[in-house]
Amino acid sequence: MSGRAERTRERLLTAALELFAERGYDATTAGEIAARAGVTEMTFFRHFPSKASLLVDDPYDPLIGAAIRRQPSGLDPISRAARGVRSAWRELPSPAVAEVRVRLRIVAGTPTLRASMASGTAATEAVIAEALTSGGTGRRDAIIAAAAVMAALNTALLDWSLSDSEDLGQAIDAALDVLEDRHV
Amino acid sequence: MSGRAERTRERLLTAALELFAERGYDATTAGEIAARAGVTEMTFFRHFPSKASLLVDDPYDPLIGAAIRRQPSGLDPISRAARGVRSAWRELPSPAVAEVRVRLRIVAGTPTLRASMASGTAATEAVIAEALTSGGTGRRDAIIAAAAVMAALNTALLDWSLSDSEDLGQAIDAALDVLEDRHV
DNA sequence: TCTCTCAATGTTAGTGACTAACATTTGAAC
């Protein structure tokens, strides 16, 4: 359980964030990141499956799944998913929120990364859909509700990351209200 | 206005669809497509900005935008967008529907293409959001509603492309009902 | 302290999607 790999991973990550801040994501090559971390390009790809994965990865899938399962089963799938997502994000400690913001700002400003983000949420969608079906929703409706809620959430997150005044909870609530509270 | 370029484009497209059917999308290179079309790889990229663009492109954005603008402005954004999308797809002639199905089947079975599809809908989302704001919806809510509706639509389209029994209108209606008619 | 061993890294070589700069051909108007 040597911490060597872990330290290398850390160095790669900070080197990448530095370089992204200096020249931007697209103008930074995987080789340059590796070089700054004192390592080979190969080693980079052994720690990260792709360049995009440095910025887009959701470590919070289990949180969201559990939170959705906690919602009353009488609700429609959109509401269950939306409320679960709301409560899951509220549990996040603020340093984690700050870190998410740093990454999302880069993502928001890089079209290629926005694409990666959309595709990277497939796993989260599956988790949401699974949580919904375990609550009695049909599989088809569950998948659709999951996709819609994730799309709304991602849009809200990107928007929030760029506007520095607002807090995260508000942004998520506003986005999911568009799906949930639709009268007028 | 020579039709030469147009013919080359056609040849590239049919060559690509043949090769995708034979060996699959990932196992087909841009060079092979070009070769079968009797052309250079360079020429391929002059006609298509990417390999994925052979399959994922929405020529129906204007249709959708217009259909949304036609919806009564008293409705909430989700309903306006959803009903617009419903009516736009109904206008599509059946040969076009059949062609869409062929392409979507390939997309559905290729993870990399599913990702491209998600990102390729950014333009359509913008069109929907624009149509919504022109109907009085705030820009932020419009973007979120557009993202949610497109996510639901894409999910429905991919699912439909694989299930050969159902017709397209039903699939879209079922998907958008999850967003619109949420009581139980 | 020495060795042994396996994980972590390095090396080399390649594929494939794109891009840029410049040369060549083709088609159609005149």
Next chain:
DNA sequence: GTTCAAATGTTAGTCACTAACATTGAGAGA
């Protein structure tokens, strides 16, 4: 038939990512 521009070819490159094999390093036991 000449001309001019669009369409294509040529060449050369970048960069993300992968595979196969060699090498190093750090910790466990003798």
